[in-house]
Amino acid sequence: MDELENDLDDEPHLLIHSRHFKTPTDPDTGNYLPSGAERAVPWVAIAPVVNAIRVLERLVPAGGLLFGASVHNRTHPNTRTGSLIVDTIRTRIEDFVNWANAEADAHDLPGEVIPPDPHGKIGLGRFRRSLAWHIARRPGALVALAIQYGHMRTVLNTDESGRYGSRSRSGIHQLVDVETALATSDAAADLAERFEAGEGISGPAARRALLQATTGPMFQGSLVERDFPVKHTLARRHLARDGSVLHDNPRASCSACSGATEPPCQEDGRLSEPILDRCVPNSGNIVRTDRQAFALRERAQQLEIGADHVPGPPADRGLAAAQQFRDQADEHDRTRFTIEDITA
Template sequence: MNAIRVLERLVPEGALLFDAAVHDPARARTRSGSLGSNAIRDRIDAFVVWANTEASRHDLPGQRIPPDPHGRIGTARFRRTLAWHIARRPGGLVALALQYGHVRTALDTDESGRYGTRSRSGIHRLVDIETAMATADAAADLAERFHQGEGVSGPAARKALLRATTGPLFQGGLVKRDFPLKHELARRHLAREGSVLFDNPHALLLCLYQRDRALCRDDEQLAAPVLDRCVPGCGNIVRTDQQAAALHQRADQLDHRAGLLPAPIGDRLRANAVKLRAWAQDHDLTRFTAEENPT
């Protein structure tokens, strides 16, 4: 966000953020529009050199940017990074639309809404793959924690453990030459309703999404949960000991902040802290472990 604001101050009103006439004035007469991919790569290379020089000057070896094993960093690489954040953050698509104004990019499903291209290899495919990988990671992590003795709770806990330990997982990273195959596998993985486990770090819970039990959908036939509208008491919820401990920690932070703020705001923060502790205590009372209740 800060970088976008800086760019807005560098270019004239109504100009492109990476306007070639501003950022590459030596070639302004020979080209129009935004900087080309080669120019962007040159600037990224220059930034790496500058950052490493500053790290050495301030004796901060841990801040150096190491050589990239995959070669020079180009604009195509950013789409993968963007897809990762969209897929692994609640409300990611909405945040993308609000922050960068790509409303059609974020919310449309037709071909005209593809990011940076009208082909079928737009960012939506990348988001599908990253989302499938994120759900597979969540399932594997849940199974591992449970077998190591961590307790779980929630109306969907037993079913989630069964799916995590016996169901098929989406495996493998993104390889360019079999990208269409990866996308098709990702779509099939995400289409298994009632078997896909979504992590919601903001609500500190897991969601084994099943439409007829979801309280986030508001009568909409959604193929995935709306993770920024999680409702306590939903039949899709799963919670782990680690998430319950994080609820207690977040409640303590709210109480601390409440003591530093005016009464009306402080009262709201304390009320939220009470809710968080109640959810954590409910987990503590209903949790089960592999030793107590193996699946």
């Protein structure tokens, strides 16, 4: 494992080099390589993950699988090959929940108890759903996660990530589609509720977004395995509705309503939805609420405070960014309208 510098905080990240076995082929002959091949992109991990791997490395023989069945499956010791099967891992997860709750009770820490899950037992598929949730709903916040899995929308067109995503009918790229559709419906419902409660909105796409949020179809329903193919098809249809899908971007303190023309945040035009880590403040697809304008002013204030503690050039950049945020908030205040303005 190699150390990777982290510019965002004081804790270094680590690069974990590993081998994959599902699709590697010999570059000269094209034949499948049963011995596997090193992943082209290493995994990026934080300290708890690295500590867990180091513990596993001490439990298994040198060169063995971290979750080798011959080591971890005490029912059939030394006779099982390969890694633990899904059912065994699911049982281990439940055992961990029970152990954690017993420890919480023993130490009188009720806030640390893992509550019962209303959707049943936690399995590996649920973890994949969690990854998809983060990729779809936290734009730019988990770039390292997206890169290490090769599933970020911006790299879905590469050969390696495409093969990985298509290895099963419920590949994580499909889960991302479903989570994105759910996120856009949540954003539209939130916009409609805030406007109905008297909050002001602004932006070139405000009226178009409000119309769709109050009268357009929503993508709803829970995701269960038996109806996943249908749910994924409906999700793709929902996201393909030109000009009527609202993508919320908390980090940019705005929302983007997909437009009839290519969004300026798309440099290559390959995708049908905005790229949320490239939001353009003056785009014709922008929608902003009072809450988001307030967040802009808070970010500006934080930058101004930080500028007092850094040297000249970084301070100047921080102050310039703070002024841009204040300008965007002021523009919202000048152009905002409320439900009273429409019904008056």
